[in-house]
Amino acid sequence: MAGKMAGNPAGKCRDFDHSPEKLKATLNNIFRLQEFRVNQLEAIKATILKKNVLVVGDNGAGKSLCYQLPACLSAGVTVVISPLISLIQDQIQKLTELGIDARTLSGDIGHSAADSIYQQLSEEDPIIKLLYVTPEKVSMSRPLIKALKSLLDRDLLARFVIDEAQCISQWGYDFRPDYGTLNELQQDFLGVPMIALSGPVTPPIQENILKSLQMNDPQVFTMHFIPTNxxxxxxxxxxxxxxxxxxxxxxxxxxxxxxxxxxxxxxxxxxxxxxxxxxxxxxxxxxxxxxxxxxxxxxxxxxxxxxxxxxxxxxxxxxxxxxxxxxxxxxxxxxxxxxxxxxxxxxxxxxxxxxxxxxxxxxxxxxxxxxxxxxxxxxxxxxxxxxxxxxxxxxxxxxxxxxxxxxxxxxxxxxxxxxxxxxxxxxxxxxxxxxxxxxxxxxx
The missing domain is CATH 3.40.50.300 (P-loop containing nucleotide triphosphate hydrolases)
Known part of the structure; x- marks a missing residue:
């Protein structure tokens, strides 16, 4: 990723309704859920307001909703960086079942399918709401970076999502070297907010994640949930x-x-x-x-x-x-x-x-x-x-x-x-x- 790319100031929001009533209606009507879980609503509001956010939560705590619901309401495309193709496929299948347009540019989709996605991203109002990619794709694909720059120039790059963010910490249990270049996103795409999602980690590892991603003025939300069942x-x-x-x-x-x-x-x-x-x-x-x-x-x-x-x-x-x-x-x-x-x-x-x-x-x-x-x-x-x-x-x-x-x-x-x-x-x-x-x- 080369060059500083100017973007909108972090505090500026696109013109859409993110009132509590609208958020609750989206939760009910699109995601077919009745109530927000602990800290979900707060994290959702923060990322909608273009704040940098870290969400730390257990399995099943509802971390994905913290970026998927804002993606449905935000103008433009939410880019999700995820470490496993199987995990990406699982997320896309669930979102598709909910009627949400989610795609992936993982390496096994073929040139024709990739060209179709790039064409949709170049349109004035892309129908794609969530684009899933691997960290390798972000660091190695020139066509992807070009497409992201085009979205940024047109004010259609809604946010970056770093899924399984514990992978970026050398102290963590899932450390992956390919996550090491993601700190460049904050410099290369100025003004684009970031939301990182991590599994359960100790407070020192949380600090290490924030430092590694170079997240400015982050808001941290925890969803510790020890199931009673x-x-x-x-x-x-x-x-x-x-x-x-x-x-x-x-x-x-x-x-x-x-x-x-x-x-x-x-x-x-x-x-x-x-x-x-x-x-x-x-x-x-x-x-x-x-x-x-x-x-x-x-x-x-x-x-x-x-x-x-x-x-x-x-x-x-x-x-x-x-x-x-x-x-x-x-x-x-x-x-x-x-x-x-x-x-x-x-x-x-x-x-x-x-x-x-x-x-x-x-x-x-x-x-x-x-x-x-x-x-x-x-x-x-x-x-x-x-x-x-x-x-x-x-x-x-x-x-x-x-x-x-x-x-x-x-x-x-x-x-x-x-x-x-x-x-x-x-x-x-x-x-x-x-x-x-x-x-x-x-x-x-």
Missing amino acids: LKYAVETRTLDGGTDCITWIKEHYPHESGIVYCWRQDDCDNMADSLNEAGLLACSYHAGKTGEHRESVQNRWKENKCQVICATVAFGMGIHKPDVRYVIHSFLPKSMEQYHRETGRAGRDGNVSHCILFYNYKDYKDLHYVISQESKKMELDNLKRIVQYCGNTKDCRRIQLLSYFGGVKTEANLCEENTEAICDNCESANEMMNVKEEGEGEMT
Whole structure:
């Protein structure tokens, strides 16, 4: 991206109705939702007023609405930079179903389709409201930069959206070097507001994201949301993790959908083989498989033709299956961020779902050795925090997660909101209390 491109002052807004009534009507009529969630409306107002915005929220917290709704009301095109083609395709499919014109210039669409999109972008009033691109496209495509400059000159470049913004931070759990050039957007497209969306990260990483993107005078909104329908538990893993998983799945959800996260690619293949031999329809998913294979496995799983996906961290962004009844970690995650993000794929439909972490101290020693060889102190610190979580058999799991991500600390038992999904620590505390009360009753 070369050259400074002049644009409208950040405070200037195009002439359209963004009153609370109009925003609520758009929410109801276009997105078919009834109420705004925590901080959604505030973030939407800020980006409509051309402020730079960072939204930090958990899976399912509603971050995407913070730019999709303004895109429907704003004049011009909202450009969304997203790291995965599968994630882009998922978003476009959902927006298309809602009647919103969203397109992508990802590398696999073909020259003819790309030319058609560029032609639409050059029109006086483009029908495209959201244009999804990868960071590689932004940094390497001259035709894209030319099209964006044309939109800017015609006052039709509404905003930039940096999706999965944690990928820009070298401290983060999803760091991707290709995000490193996105800080140039603030200089190359002066006056175009930016809204960045990040998964749950700690306050220091939030600051690192803002600094890396060079966002001027940003407004930060958090959407910390520890679902009350998820039942968190840490259980001791035997040396044969496959048997542990088989026993647990057959006891609790022998026919429902789930995810089993594994450490290495071979572990995924072996776990899937073990589950299949036990009569559970399982598939393996990891970066060692071809893209065609991974897409096929994901589609089969979404269509309930595969019950369990055995996956590495490669099975991540853009997973929106609502009826995932359990997420099992057969091996210790590397960080609280990774664990929280992956467990958030359970129970999107609001029904009770389980998040089981099978822990063995040997996992810690193995991971510690691997990370030490790479001299990554930050990752070692992250590993210690997840080990502390596993070893804490007293405090509510939800309070531990909320406190880690800088949420409001409270002494309240957060599991009381849904006793069917009470975490293992709170469940044990209640059982001990009941035993004590029964004993006191017998004495009297």
